[in-house]
Amino acid sequence: MYQAFMIVLREGVEAFLIVAIVFAYLRKTAQTRLLGAVGWGIAASAVLSGILGYLLWITEGANQPLWEGILASVTVVLVISLVVHMWKVGPALKRSMENQLSKVTANPGFRASYWGIFLFTVVMISREGMEMILLLFQIHEPRIVSGVLLGVAAAAGVAALWQQFGYLINLKHFFQVTALYFLLFTVQIAVQAFHEFTEAGIFPNSEFLHKASEPFSTEGIYGKWYATMTFAVCGLWLIADLIYEKMNSHKKSIAQKYALELKP
Helix, strand or coil, X not given: CHHHHHHHHHHHHHHHHHHHHHHHHHHHCCCXXXXXXXXXXXXXXXXXXXXXXXXXXXXXXXXXXHHHHHHHHHHHHHHHHHHHHHHHHHHHHHHHHHHHHHHHCCCCCHHHHHHHHHHHHHHHHHHHHHHHHHHHCCCCCCCHXXXXXXXXXXXXXXXXXXXXXXXXXXXXXHHHHHHHHHHHHHHHHHHHHHHHHHHHCCCCCHHHHHHHHHHHCCCCHHHHHHHHHHHHHHHHHHHHXXXXXXXXXXXXXXXXXXXXXXXX
């Protein structure tokens, strides 16, 4: 449940921020007539994500371990690439998106700009939805639906709080700690992919490797301990980062006060 909660919370907040930036840009540039394209883009993204989930569900066929191993490997590559991408562009995400939006709305004519905003929204939101679905497919626990519903509710809560009291919410810490969680979770997915490939028998001595990797799989004893450890590591990292930031801020305030006292 907790893994599903974290995944849906992270992706939900990211999707909200994307929509908020697009809406803010269109209002700032007096292009409110294009807001409808954003709404249709969100709807299309939800349909595309649902289709992907359905296709993944029905295509788990005869060689299920091989299929799950391939899917887990694709998820590892996707998550790592997206986390690295967000770390690079995260600090300038709003400016980067506004630059792209200015290009798609610079086309002459209402229809061209409308379709440009629509396609931009579909691509950005669908990326979040597909990443969420691929990650959720790696979770093998009975209470996944509860985690998803709680994640949706929490993402909506964060979105509402950010809209009303944005200055009180430090999104930098939120995205950093969830990115750390995703990277740790990706390690477990990679181990699970290897375990599934051994069950499919694609390696020499697959039977021995399958038994050896069983305790480290998501359903094994060490795998379950690792899942619990990821939350502990993320929590400790967040506490340490908050303490470091507070100490650094205190040092800066002392240095500024000392500098003012030295002024003639």
